[in-house]
Amino acid sequence: MTNWTQAQTPGTPPQSNAITDVACPFCGLVCDDLELALDENGLRVTKNGCAKAVAGFERQVDGAKPQVDGRDVDLATAIKAATELIRASSLPLYGGLGTDVDGIRAVMALADKSGGVVDHALSEGQYRNFHVLQTRGWVMSTLTETRNRADVIVVLSSDLHKLHPRFFERIINVEQSLFSETPAKRTVYFVGKGLDQSAVKGPRIGDVITLPCDLDRVGEVVAALAAEVRGTPVAADTVAGVPAADIRALASRCQSAAYPVFVWAPVSFDFPNADLVVSTISDLVKDLNVKGRAAGLSLGGNEGATSAGAVASWQSGYPLRVSFASGKPDYDFMRYAIPRMLADGEGDLLVWLASFSPDLGPPATRVPTVVLGTPGLKLPSPPKVFIPVGTPGADHAGRIIRVDNVVALPLRDLGRSSLPKASDIFAAIELAL
Numbered sequence: 001m002t003n004w005t006q007a008q009t010p011g012t013p014p015q016s017n018a019i020t021d022v023a024c025p026f027c028g029l030v031c032d033d034l035e036l037a038l039d040e041n042g043l044r045v046t047k048n049g050c051a052k053a054v055a056g057f058e059r060q061v062d063g064a065k066p067q068v069d070g071r072d073v074d075l076a077t078a079i080k081a082a083t084e085l086i087r088a089s090s091l092p093l094y095g096g097l098g099t100d101v102d103g104i105r106a107v108m109a110l111a112d113k114s115g116g117v118v119d120h121a122l123s124e125g126q127y128r129n130f131h132v133l134q135t136r137g138w139v140m141s142t143l144t145e146t147r148n149r150a151d152v153i154v155v156l157s158s159d160l161h162k163l164h165p166r167f168f169e170r171i172i173n174v175e176q177s178l179f180s181e182t183p184a185k186r187t188v189y190f191v192g193k194g195l196d197q198s199a200v201k202g203p204r205i206g207d208v209i210t211l212p213c214d215l216d217r218v219g220e221v222v223a224a225l226a227a228e229v230r231g232t233p234v235a236a237d238t239v240a241g242v243p244a245a246d247i248r249a250l251a252s253r254c255q256s257a258a259y260p261v262f263v264w265a266p267v268s269f270d271f272p273n274a275d276l277v278v279s280t281i282s283d284l285v286k287d288l289n290v291k292g293r294a295a296g297l298s299l300g301g302n303e304g305a306t307s308a309g310a311v312a313s314w315q316s317g318y319p320l321r322v323s324f325a326s327g328k329p330d331y332d333f334m335r336y337a338i339p340r341m342l343a344d345g346e347g348d349l350l351v352w353l354a355s356f357s358p359d360l361g362p363p364a365t366r367v368p369t370v371v372l373g374t375p376g377l378k379l380p381s382p383p384k385v386f387i388p389v390g391t392p393g394a395d396h397a398g399r400i401i402r403v404d405n406v407v408a409l410p411l412r413d414l415g416r417s418s419l420p421k422a423s424d425i426f427a428a429i430e431l432a433l
């Protein structure tokens with residue numbers, strides 16, 4: 001149920017239809033301080049929303065109907081058609097997975113029963129991290145720990161402001177910390193050319209320093225930085241176009257800092273062998289922890305990706321890219337990558353779920369497709385079955401796991417529409433199989 005309260009914004013008249021302390025599901029930060037209002041025109045973000053949140057909450061979703069072969073049908077008919085396709089499939093592929101905890105739990109149960117493969121649309125980025133975590137381990141921070149402890153922030157080749165528009169506002173430029181009401185300013189480094197620094201301003205921001213390398217050469221700079229920290233500096237005047245003296249100065253600053261944090265978004269590391277860069281960052285952080293303290297902070301988690309990885313792990317033992325075709329969970333991060341499987345003609349049905357952003361449309365494919373999607377979802381061609389579903393946190397309640405994997409936040413039913421929950425649709429299909 002929607003929890004209506006009076007707005008408490010000082011200096012502004014209270015709005016009788018204000019909804020306060022709303023958690024936003026439209027990126028992995030899951031900011032939980034938004035204010036919205038609902039009227040006959042739909043939801044409006046009235047406080048603390050970024051452009052991504054406004055686009056997500058204020059979309060018009062009324063009027064979408066379930067369809068089979070492009071024709072409007074009732075929901076029961078669409079569920080029956082989807083069930084028949086899944087029953088007839090020998091290897092259904094469950095992709096997209098833009099959903100909340102309940103949604104991904106329902107997908108896992110259905111994939112288990114139907115012998116399918118499970119993979120999230122943003123897995124490729126996540127696997128740049130998972131591979132390092134699985135093979136080497138790492139030392140990572142959380143949003144809260146970074147907000148309260150970090151004195152040096154090193155942003156690595158990632159346009160954080162574009163991907164997570166309130167990261168600098170909510171985590172870096174906060175006036176107070178747990179430990180001081182007047183904490184010291186922070187030094188922010190950007191490794192990489194052309195990264196948006198427009199939000200890096202305010203009372204907590206000290207020096208802002210750029211080491212301008214091409215974005216796909218960040219690994220060279222991080223490797224040189226790690227070599228400096230280990231006391232074996234590279235013998236070169238520049239590394240990836242960055243003066244060696246600047247890398248030396250960054251190494252020295254990290255070694256003298258109380259808690260430097262290295263931040264990246266895996267989706268931005270879209271170049272060959274990017275997992276090796278994550279591995280080098282991880283080794284650098286470990287080396288800094290020999291004499292001091294340091295941590296990494298990986299952002300991402302958009303489109304429910306963190307929830308998908310977490311639920312897949314606790315239900316199957318593996319972080320996505322799991323096949324149930326043999327009757328038990330079988331994990332292979334290359335073999336069960338749905339984009340590769342489709343390209344190689346594997347799988348005979350694609351079941352796609354995208355309940356947050358209309359941009360998370362399914363790939364073009366020759367196999368028949370069942371889509372559970374937010375209205376307006378971009379589709380390369382009409383699917384066999386389309387079932388419009390609600391967005392968790394706008395159209396129905398739910399839970400979502402924040403990008404740092406330490407908090408599951410409740411999402412509220414804001415009353416935007418009466419669209420069904422994807423988890424209910426999948427549960428109905430599972431029951432009917």
Ligand code: SF4
Nearest residue numbers: 024027030031050166
């Ligand atoms: S930064 Fe992300 S979670 Fe926060 S309001 Fe914007 S889209 Fe929502």
